[in-house]
Amino acid sequence: MERKEFLNKLTGGIAFTCVACMMEACSKDSASAGGSNSGGTAPVGGGTGGNTVLLTVNLNTQLLNVGDFISDNGVIVVRIAAGNSVTSFTALTNACPHAGYAVTYVKTSNTFNCALHGSNFNGDGSLKNGPANSGLTKKTVEISGTTLTVK
């Protein structure tokens, strides 16, 4: 009897704790989606505070030619012009706003495509065709010497 009572109390306590955790998690998701104005880029949106380095690129060996790109850690960075200035690159979240599938870059058309349901995005990340209803979120490019970082 005492053991059963103990287990009942313990189970009730766990259930209460889990409900509290879920409520807190939901409120955090809402806050970051609104704050980042990302329109639902699930894999990256929650983890970026604006100063987190998402990708580091050695410009001596990577992204050497216009149209070269790297997609990793929730972002995609493309060389769009010669030179090593921040305007030579575009960095965007690589998660499709529709359902979070990773987009790929199409060099010949300077567009980003999502193979899952067919959304397309222009070279600047803006929406070209749905079903996604918003573009890819721009990320910050910083360059120090020959090291490019995406934040």
Ligand code: FES
């Ligand atoms: S996840 Fe990209 S179009 Fe649906």
